[in-house]
């Protein structure tokens with residue numbers, strides 16, 4: 039198959055190439071997917087850089103990418119939930135990092151696979167899994183409900199875009215940090231925008247004088263450290279960035295898991311028009327390195343997607 043791959047770690051434009059790689063092995067409970075779209079997440083360029091080698095076993099040559107949407111090409115003998123020809127999406131993180139989704143084909147464990155409803159295209163579906171599941175699992179960890187005022191850091195990015203919308207769907211009041219250029223977008227989603235950086239605490243307190251009930255941390259650093267000054271009495275915090283700091287703050291660290299039933303509920307919300315997937319840029323598979331590089335600048339609005347065919 040044709041795939042993007044790396045033989046050594048480094049910056050995407052230096053190490054990610056496109057060429058022939060062996061077709062994936064289809065295990066007894068695996069689903070072979072012909073990839074039509076694969077969302078780009080910051081973890082992808084971090085893996086390409088070699089930063090996650092201490093967190094899980096890595097093997098070269100490696101195909102990057104964890105999100106996928108496409109068509110089932112074959113199934114293992116134990117698979118019961120999908121059939122050849124079905125349109126599916128998945129969050130394809132496995133215990134070892136090697137066989138990713140920026141390729142013509144990928145093999146995904148059945149437990150991670152959901153079905154794409156009619157009316158949702160591959161690019162939209164491919165942008166959803168990792169960021170959408172992360173947002174949902176953060177809100178669940180914080181038990182966000184209608185009575186809450188929630189602060190979402192990095193509210194215009196991949197995870198932030200989904201977290202703000204899902205919190206609004208639960209009836210919460212939502213404040214989100216973003217640069218000025220994204221403030222109108224946040225307002226359109228019913229989110230009160232706040233500029234990040236120096237003076238953040240004062241700006242949040244202007245719009246939430248009692249403090250917020252929950253902080254969704256997607257940034258870490260000074261933003262996470264400011265949590266005690268941002269929270270109302272009894273408030274909660276969850277982070278996907280810094281486990282040590284959030285634990286010291288009495289909060290929860292979330293590491294996203296590929297739960298098919300949750301992914302199905304998210305893509306069903308997309309189909310019903312309740313959840314919008316904002317794809318700001320697409321790149322062809324041949325330009326996977328450029329797609330990773332574009333995400334690396336840290337200011338992606340919504341999602342970047344690698345498309346194929």
Ligand SMILES: NC(=O)c1ccc[n+]([C@@H]2O[C@H](COP(=O)([O-])OP(=O)(O)OC[C@H]3O[C@@H](n4cnc5c(N)ncnc54)[C@H](OP(=O)(O)O)[C@@H]3O)[C@@H](O)[C@H]2O)c1
Nearest residue numbers: 080081172192194195196197216217234278293294337338
């Ligand atoms: N633990 C996990 O399971 C898990 C899961 C998913 C993601 N993550 C991590 O979470 C982080 C966010 O992921 P993502 O997919 O949402 O990234 P992303 O889409 O690349 O985030 C881009 C957004 O970050 C905003 N931003 C940049 N600097 C900021 C700052 N100092 N304060 C507030 N916002 C800022 C940008 O807003 P402007 O353009 O307006 O500046 C942009 O909208 C990444 O580090 C990722 O690796 C962890």
